Amino acid sequence: MEPYKIVNKEVPTFYFVGVTTGKSSINKVFPLWMEVLGCPEVVLEGIDHKIHDDPQAYRATVAQIKYDPNSLGALVTTHKLDLFAAAEDMFDYFDPYAEVTRELSSISKRDGRLEGHAKDPITAGLSLDHIIPPNYFADTGGHILCLGAGGSALATLLHLIHKPNKGDRPERFITVNRSQGRLDHMRDMVARYDTDIAVTYIQNSDPRHNDELMAALPEGSIVINATGMGKDTPGSPVTDDGVFPRNGIAWEFNYRGELDFMHQALRQVERRNLRVEDGWVYFVHGWSQVVGQVLHIDITPDVFQQLEEAAASTR
Ligand SMILES: NC(=O)c1ccc[n+]([C@@H]2O[C@H](COP(=O)([O-])OP(=O)(O)OC[C@H]3O[C@@H](n4cnc5c(N)ncnc54)[C@H](OP(=O)(O)O)[C@@H]3O)[C@@H](O)[C@H]2O)c1
Structure with a gap:
C-alpha cells in the first residue's frame, strides 16, 4: 500500500x-x-x-x-x-x-x-423523463441541440440511445463543443452503439453560430446549456438575439449562478411558447x-x- x-x-x-x-x-x-x-x-x-x-x-x-x-x-x-x-x-x-x-x-x-x-446516464435520463412526456419526439418532431459535449451531454445522449421506443428518441442530436477532443470522445462512445439517432458534432465557441443552429431547429426542439456557462464561466453560449424554437424547451443544466442562458430563454416564454427548465431536478x-x-x-x-x-x- x-x-x-x-x-x-x-x-x-x-x-x-x-x-x-x-x-x-x-x-x-x-x-x-x-x-x-x-x-x-x-x-x-x-x-x-x-x-x-x-x-x-x-x-x-x-x-x-x-x-x-x-x-x-x-x-x-x-x-x-x-x-x-x-x-x-x-x-x-x-x-x-x-x-x-x-x-x-x-x-x-x-x-x-x-x-x-x-450514475450520470441514469440521472440525466431521469431528469429528462421528468421534463418530457413519453413519445415526445414522435409527437413533436423536435430535435435536440446540446451546447457542450462534456460528461452530462454524453450521459443525456447515452440515455436517449438506450430508449427502446422510437418515439422517445429524437431524429437528430446536434452537439456543439469548444474543443474537438470532447466531440471525438462522444463520437467514439456513439460508435459502440447501433443507433438511429443522427448525431452531428460541431466544433464551435462562437455564440452567433449557436444562434444560427438554434434558428434552424424544428418546432418542439430542446436546447440544452451543458457548457457550464452562466455558472462555471460567465456568459451564455447564445446571444441575446438568439431565437429559441417555437413550442420548444430550453433546459439549463445548472440551478445556481448567473444562469444567463436561462434568463435569455425566460424572456421568450410567451413569444415562442417556450418552456424553461433549470437543473434542480437533475441535482x-x-x-x-x-x-x-x-x-x-x-x-x-x-x-x-x-x-x-x-x-x-x-x-
Ligand atoms: N444540476 C445538476 O445536478 C447538474 C448535473 C450535471 C451537470 N451539471 C452542470 O452542467 C454543466 C456541464 O457539466 P459537465 O459535467 O458536462 O461538464 P464538463 O464535462 O466540463 O463539460 C462542459 C463542456 O462544455 C464545453 N464548453 C464550455 N464552454 C463552451 C462554449 N462556450 N461553447 C461550446 N462548448 C463549451 C466544454 O468544452 P471544452 O472541452 O473546450 O472545455 C466541455 O466539454 C456544469 O456546469 C455542471 O455543473 C449540473
Whole structure:
C-alpha cells in the first residue's frame, strides 16, 4: 500500500468531491435527507480538489474511502474523468457505464470491495423523463441541440440511445463543443452503439453560430446549456438575439449562478411558447442516486418524493 495518511473517522462520513463544495445546496439538504432515510448519524464532508489536480491527490481521496471503515463513499463532480484515470487500479468493480465512459460519479463499498459507478446516464435520463412526456419526439418532431459535449451531454445522449421506443428518441442530436477532443470522445462512445439517432458534432465557441443552429431547429426542439456557462464561466453560449424554437424547451443544466442562458430563454416564454427548465431536478436525482448507492438504500419513487420535498424546503 502507498503511504497514505488515513484519518479514522469517528462518525460515518459521506464525502462530496468537487471544486467549491461548500457553496452547494447539498450542505443544507443532506442532513434533512439523512433524517428521511433513517440514518441521521451520517455526516457530509466536502473535499475540494483543484481542476485537473495531481493524480496523487485523487488517489489519497480514494484511499481515505477505501481504507477507513467509517468513510462510506462519495459523490464526485467535475473530477469524474480525472479521478477515474488516476485511481482506476484501486477499485474492485466498475459498472458498465463507468467502463464505457471511463468516468465515475459514485464511490461506494460493498462487502469490502471498492466500487465505482457512473450514475450520470441514469440521472440525466431521469431528469429528462421528468421534463418530457413519453413519445415526445414522435409527437413533436423536435430535435435536440446540446451546447457542450462534456460528461452530462454524453450521459443525456447515452440515455436517449438506450430508449427502446422510437418515439422517445429524437431524429437528430446536434452537439456543439469548444474543443474537438470532447466531440471525438462522444463520437467514439456513439460508435459502440447501433443507433438511429443522427448525431452531428460541431466544433464551435462562437455564440452567433449557436444562434444560427438554434434558428434552424424544428418546432418542439430542446436546447440544452451543458457548457457550464452562466455558472462555471460567465456568459451564455447564445446571444441575446438568439431565437429559441417555437413550442420548444430550453433546459439549463445548472440551478445556481448567473444562469444567463436561462434568463435569455425566460424572456421568450410567451413569444415562442417556450418552456424553461433549470437543473434542480437533475441535482436532486444526481444526489439521490449516489446516496442510495453508497448507503445501500433503494430510492423508490415514494422515497424520491420525500427527498424532493425535503430538498425543496431549503430552496
Ligand atoms: N444540476 C445538476 O445536478 C447538474 C448535473 C450535471 C451537470 N451539471 C452542470 O452542467 C454543466 C456541464 O457539466 P459537465 O459535467 O458536462 O461538464 P464538463 O464535462 O466540463 O463539460 C462542459 C463542456 O462544455 C464545453 N464548453 C464550455 N464552454 C463552451 C462554449 N462556450 N461553447 C461550446 N462548448 C463549451 C466544454 O468544452 P471544452 O472541452 O473546450 O472545455 C466541455 O466539454 C456544469 O456546469 C455542471 O455543473 C449540473
